Amino acid sequence: TTLKLGMIPADGIGKEVLPAAQHVLQALGSSLPKLEFVPLLAGWEEFQRNGKALPDETVRCLKESCDAAMFGSVSSPSHKVAGYSSPIVALRKHLDLYANIRPVTSVPGLPGPRVNMVIVRENTECLYIKREELQTAADGTRIAFATRQISETASTRIGKMAFELALTRGKERETARNNGQEVLWKGKPKVTIVHKSNVLSVTDGLFRESVRAVKEGAAGRYDGIDMEEQLVDSMVYRMFREPEIFDVAVAPNLYGDIISDGAAALVGSLGLVPSINAGDSFIMGEPVHGSAPDIEGKNIANPIASIRSAALMLSSLGYIEQAAKINIAVDAVLAEGTYLTPDLGGKSSTTDVTEAILKKL
Amino acid sequence: TTLKLGMIPADGIGKEVLPAAQHVLQALGSSLPKLEFVPLLAGWEEFQRNGKALPDETVRCLKESCDAAMFGSVSSPSHKVAGYSSPIVALRKHLDLYANIRPVTSVPGLPGPRVNMVIVRENTECLYIKREELQTAADGTRIAFATRQISETASTRIGKMAFELALTRGKERETARNNGQEVLWKGKPKVTIVHKSNVLSVTDGLFRESVRAVKEGAAGRYDGIDMEEQLVDSMVYRMFREPEIFDVAVAPNLYGDIISDGAAALVGSLGLVPSINAGDSFIMGEPVHGSAPDIEGKNIANPIASIRSAALMLSSLGYIEQAAKINIAVDAVLAEGTYLTPDLGGKSSTTDVTEAILKKL
Ligand SMILES: CC(C)[C@H](C(=O)O)[C@@H](O)C(=O)O
Ligand SMILES: CC(C)[C@H](C(=O)O)[C@@H](O)C(=O)O
Numbered sequence: 001t002t003l004k005l006g007m008i009p010a011d012g013i014g015k016e017v018l019p020a021a022q023h024v025l026q027a028l029g030s031s032l033p034k035l036e037f038v039p040l041l042a043g044w045e046e047f048q049r050n051g052k053a054l055p056d057e058t059v060r061c062l063k064e065s066c067d068a069a070m071f072g073s074v075s076s077p078s079h080k081v082a083g084y085s086s087p088i089v090a091l092r093k094h095l096d097l098y099a100n101i102r103p104v105t106s107v108p109g110l111p112g113p114r115v116n117m118v119i120v121r122e123n124t125e126c127l128y129i130k131r132e133e134l135q136t137a138a139d140g141t142r143i144a145f146a147t148r149q150i151s152e153t154a155s156t157r158i159g160k161m162a163f164e165l166a167l168t169r170g171k172e173r174e175t176a177r178n179n180g181q182e183v184l185w186k187g188k189p190k191v192t193i194v195h196k197s198n199v200l201s202v203t204d205g206l207f208r209e210s211v212r213a214v215k216e217g218a219a220g221r222y223d224g225i226d227m228e229e230q231l232v233d234s235m236v237y238r239m240f241r242e243p244e245i246f247d248v249a250v251a252p253n254l255y256g257d258i259i260s261d262g263a264a265a266l267v268g269s270l271g272l273v274p275s276i277n278a279g280d281s282f283i284m285g286e287p288v289h290g291s292a293p294d295i296e297g298k299n300i301a302n303p304i305a306s307i308r309s310a311a312l313m314l315s316s317l318g319y320i321e322q323a324a325k326i327n328i329a330v331d332a333v334l335a336e337g338t339y340l341t342p343d344l345g346g347k348s349s350t351t352d353v354t355e356a357i358l359k360k361l
Numbered sequence: 362t363t364l365k366l367g368m369i370p371a372d373g374i375g376k377e378v379l380p381a382a383q384h385v386l387q388a389l390g391s392s393l394p395k396l397e398f399v400p401l402l403a404g405w406e407e408f409q410r411n412g413k414a415l416p417d418e419t420v421r422c423l424k425e426s427c428d429a430a431m432f433g434s435v436s437s438p439s440h441k442v443a444g445y446s447s448p449i450v451a452l453r454k455h456l457d458l459y460a461n462i463r464p465v466t467s468v469p470g471l472p473g474p475r476v477n478m479v480i481v482r483e484n485t486e487c488l489y490i491k492r493e494e495l496q497t498a499a500d501g502t503r504i505a506f507a508t509r510q511i512s513e514t515a516s517t518r519i520g521k522m523a524f525e526l527a528l529t530r531g532k533e534r535e536t537a538r539n540n541g542q543e544v545l546w547k548g549k550p551k552v553t554i555v556h557k558s559n560v561l562s563v564t565d566g567l568f569r570e571s572v573r574a575v576k577e578g579a580a581g582r583y584d585g586i587d588m589e590e591q592l593v594d595s596m597v598y599r600m601f602r603e604p605e606i607f608d609v610a611v612a613p614n615l616y617g618d619i620i621s622d623g624a625a626a627l628v629g630s631l632g633l634v635p636s637i638n639a640g641d642s643f644i645m646g647e648p649v650h651g652s653a654p655d656i657e658g659k660n661i662a663n664p665i666a667s668i669r670s671a672a673l674m675l676s677s678l679g680y681i682e683q684a685a686k687i688n689i690a691v692d693a694v695l696a697e698g699t700y701l702t703p704d705l706g707g708k709s710s711t712t713d714v715t716e717a718i719l720k721k722l
Contacts, residue, residue, distance in 0.1 A: 076559035080566045086559055127509065132563035143512040144564040148488065151504040196615070198437035198447060202493035203505040205441045233622040234651070236597060240626035254557070258619060261594040265601035290595070 003317075004036045006062045006069035006284075010043035010087065012291025013301035014072020020303030020354040021070055021285070021310040024329075027361050028322050032314075038066060042087040044075040044291075054087035059094050062282070068313055069284040071277075072306070073291040085130065088286070092123045097277035097284055098154060099123055099161045100256060101312070104263040104273055109335040110344070115266050116184045117246040118165060121256025122158040122207075123277055125149045128253045150203040150252060152210050159211035161278075162191050162250035163222045169247065170224065185247060190226040191215075194235045194251035194259065207252050236262050260288055269343040271302025272334075274309035276316055283316045285309035295342075299349045302341040304330055307357060329360035364394045364678075367423045367430035367645075371404035371448065373652025374662035375433020381664030381715040382431055382646070382671040385690075388722050389683050393675075399427060403448040405436040415448035420455050423643070429674055430645040432638075433667070434652040446491065449647070453484045456645065458638035459515060460484055460522045461617060462673070463649055465624040465634055470696040471705070476627050477545045478607040479526060482617025483519040483568075484638060486510045489614045511564040511613060513571050520572035522639075523552050523611035524583045530608065531585065546608060551587040552576075555596045555612035555620060568613055597623050621649055630704040632663025633695075635670035637677055644677045646670035660710045663702040665691055668718060690721035 007022060009015040022037055040058040047053040053074075062069055074088050091097070100121040106114050131147040170189035177183050193211045195204035208229060215222045230238060232255040239246065239259065243266050251259060264273040270289040277284040287305030295301055307330060315323035333339055339356040340346025348356075366386075370379040383398055401419040408414040423430055435449050452458070461482040467475050492508040531550035538544050554572045556565035569590060576583045591599060593616040600607065600620065604627050612620060625631040631650040638645040648666030656662055668691060676684035694700055700717040701707025709717075 080558070080562050080570075085562075089560060128560060130560070132561065134563050134567070137512065137514070139514075141513040142567060143510065143514075144567040146509040146511075146561055146564045148507040148509060149504065150507075151498065152502040153498070153500075153504075196488075197441070199450060199489060199491070200493065200507055201441050201446075202495050203507045206495070206503060206505045233618050236619055237622040237626045237631060240601065240623065257594050258597055261598040262601065262623065265598045270598060 001033045002036050003033045004038060004065060004067050006040045006058075006066040007037050008040045008042050008058065008069060009072040010291070011045050011075040012073055012293050012296045013289075014043070014074070014291055016296075016299065016301050016350050017287060017303045017306035018070055018072045020350060021306040023354055024307050024326055024357060024361070025310050025314075027358050028325065031322050031325075032319060040069075042074075042091070044077060044084070047081075047084050051083070053084055054090050059091070062091075062095060068282065068317055070306070070310060070313065071284055071286040073287065073289060075291040075293060089128055089130070091284070092277050095277075095279055095282050095284065097123055097279045097282060099158055099278045100275055101161075101165070101278055102256075102260045102263070102273060102275040102288055103312070104260070104267055106267045107272070107331060107334040109337065110268050112268055113243050113266055114184055115243040115263065117243065117263065118169070118248050119256055119260045119263060120158060120162040120165060120248060120250040121260065122154055122251065122253050124253070125151060125154050126253030148203055150207050152206060155207045155210035155252075156214060158250060159214035162211070162248050163214055163218070163225060166191050166225045166248045167222070184244070188224055188226050190228065190247040192235070192246055192249045193227065193229045194232050194249055194255050195229065196232050196255070198231060204252070211250055232259070235259055239263055239266065264288055269302060270305070271341060271343045272304050272308070274305050274312050276309065276312045278316060283313050285313035299351060300342050301350050302343050303350050303354050304334070307354070325361060326357075329357045332360045333357050362394045363397050365397045365399060365426060365428050367401045367419075367427040368398050369401045369403050369419065369430060370433040371652070372406050372436040373434055373654050373657040374650075375404070375435070375652055377657075377660060377662045377711050378648060378664045378667035379431055379433045381711060382667040384715055385668050385687055385718060385722070386671050386675075388719050389686065392683050392686075393680060401430075403432075403435075403452070405438060405445070408442075408445050412444070414445055415451050420452070423452075423456060429643065429678055431667070431671060431674065432645055432647040434648065434650060436652040436654060450489055450491070452645070453638050456638075456640055456643050458484055458640040458643060458645055460519055460639045461636055462522075462526070462639055463617075463621045463624075463634060463636040464673070465621070465628055467628045468633070468692060468695040470698065471629050473629055474604050474627055475545055476604040476624065478604065478624065479530070479609050480617055480621045480624060481519060481523040481526060481609060481611045482621065483515055483612065483614050485614070486512060486515050487614030509564055511568050513567060516568045516571035516613075517575060519611060520575035523572070523609050524575055524579070524586060527552050527586045527609045528583070545605070549585055549587050551589065551608040553596070553607055553610045554588070554590045555593050555610055555616050556590065557593050557616070559592060565613070572611055593620070596620055600624055600627065625649055630663060631666070632702060632704045633665050633669070635666050635673050637670065637673045639677060644674050646674035660712060661703050662711050663704050664711050664715050664718075665695070668715070686722060687718075690718045693721045694718050
């Protein structure tokens with residue numbers, strides 16, 4: 001059998017870090033099915049070339065013939081451009097990739113607080129439905145409106161994803177403990193619901209209530225999991241003050257976007273944080289960082305977020321050991337500290353770091 | 362003449378920190394007009410007592426007979442309560458306090474990065490217009506919608522406020538430099554526009570465009586001010602990675618709420634960060650922290666955010682020197698480090714810290 005992977009580098013450093021992930025996947029060799037990489041187009045640059053940020057062919061190929069995909073990063077125009085709309089937001093919607101899962105883990109050996117949390121971000125609604133309207137007020141000035149949608153269905157399924165993940169993480173920690181490994185998190189698994197229901201009592205009220213109901217309606221399945229809530233402003237504050245108190249955080253789309261960048265700052269660099277966009281039948285890996293036009297083409301982008309995203313994708317596809325192999329190699333390179341890109345204070349290039357990881361595999 | 366100040370402690374530690382600010386104001390004695398403090402009701406506790414989170418009498422008194430006001434902090438119910446709505450959000454709207462100005466400054470001597478920025482948060486619209494609706498979807502599940510409003514008028518006036526503040530800060534730094542004082546910020550004054558126009562091209566597009574137009578339409582008045590933009594997720598990241606690059610940040614309501622809690626984490630505690638809610642004809646001081654039910658009634662809340670808010674209020678009323686006197690006293694107590702509340706790692710009480718500040722005045 002073959003594993004067919006759609007590869008969408010898109011813009012900026014996406015074009016440098018996605019090949020790195022591809023090399024690492026290829027290096028796993030016979031421990032995986034034969035890999036077929038299908039290069040696919042999308043992005044702001046593609047829009048400028050051909051007038052479409054997300055070509056139909058890309059969506060068709062992903063839907064009809066790929067087993068999974070990897071996405072790089074997108075640029076956005078510095079001003080409003082008619083007809084342009086973010087292809088990553090569209091892809092998440094088209095493929096119903098309703099969960100964006102973003103593990104944020106500090107690396108033993110690197111400076112900074114110890115963090116081991118995962119952000120489960122709802123990926124299809126909130127302000128990302130892009131229902132916006134421009135009106136003219138009575139006095140001739142402009143006034144714009146956007147609609148924020150929070151549904152019971154989407155909130156429930158993302159809540160379920162968060163509790164399942166908390167369960168899995170709890171089991172993994174138990175195994176690690178039994179193997180004599182040091183485990184950062186001491187307590188019961190925990191799900192933190194992030195919202196702003198003190199202001200948005202209807203929409204965020206529904207989000208929070210739906211997630212709570214997941215636990216309550218699970219016939220005891222989640223009894224071993226603590227559940228708490230944080231207002232989004234307070235969440236950002238707490239993450240920086242005591243990041244070690246978080247295990248799984250579940251949030252509506254925009255809050256999830258914001259807090260995952262915040263969490264990334266804690267572990268030293270956005271260049272380290274991977275994600276997958278996950279639906280019930282498709283997975284797309286994606287580094288959390290953007291297209292970083294300032295360092296594009298210089299071969300200094302950190303490939304680790306992309307490589308870890310490939311590992312996350314693999315483990316979601318069931319290739320747990322292969323994913324672990326990648327993560328162990330990455331951690332070893334980080335712990336050694338010989339090959340680090342400039343975002344981590346090092347002087348190595350994208351290809352140097354990738355080579356170093358390949359050697360550890 | 363008399364300066365009549367509405368005092369609204371509201372909930373939780375608001376009732377402990379507002380009296381501290383009042384003592385400090387009183388201690389300024391004859392350097393200020395005669396002060397009259399008018400205690401006013403509002404909050405979740407008031408709602409539970411009398412069914413109104415914001416009594417009409419409070420609004421009437423503020424509008425008709427107060428020169429300025431101080432607000433404490435509000436609690437919110439842990440579940441949706443019919444008829445309850447946040448009184449602070451309502452007050453900002455009723456009094457047209459369209460700008461929430463939040464200076465975040467690190468204290469020399471305390472650990473942490475050096476920060477000296479001010480967040481200018483739009484205070485009347487965005488998702489805070491609270492236009493929300495609950496519907497039932499075709500399949501019987503619930504689906505909620507909220508409207509986010511961004512107007513040219515509100516964005517322009519908040520933009521102007523940000524540029525004016527950048528101008529003032531620039532002049533203050535120049536004066537300080539000429540007096541031989543060390544000044545953290547070396548460059549030109551700078552305004553950073555925070556938005557998410559890569560997703561919200563219409564609403565945040567209008568915000569960004571309106572703020573940019575303030576500079577462009579100012580006939581050169583703001584030529585000495587740099588202008589840059591940050592996406593809100595990236596803003597949170599950058600604030601933690603290199604907080605020293607920010608001077609004035611201007612943001613729509615919700616982003617402003619979130620980034621100011623983030624900035625507070627940088628300087629060691631939310632308990633240090635003051636704000637004023639400012640309109641063209643009224644000023645209300647308000648500490649950025651919440652009602653902190655966990656420490657309520659223990660006399661350990663940090664009074665400094667509230668005391669600094671009083672200073673900010675004074676300086677907006679034109680009492681610049683009196684405000685400076687308060688700030689110098691606060692900084693001295695912080696630098697000494699003898700009297701610190703637990704949020705800063707100390708063991709002192711609210712009243713101890715207040716006394717220490719009073720002694721330095
Ligand atoms: C590029 C942008 C549309 C995107 C988002 O906001 O989702 C990015 O910030 C992310 O976190 O994946
Ligand atoms: C209490 C709440 C409504 C308020 C807000 O979101 O504005 C608070 O977080 C603040 O920052 O003043």
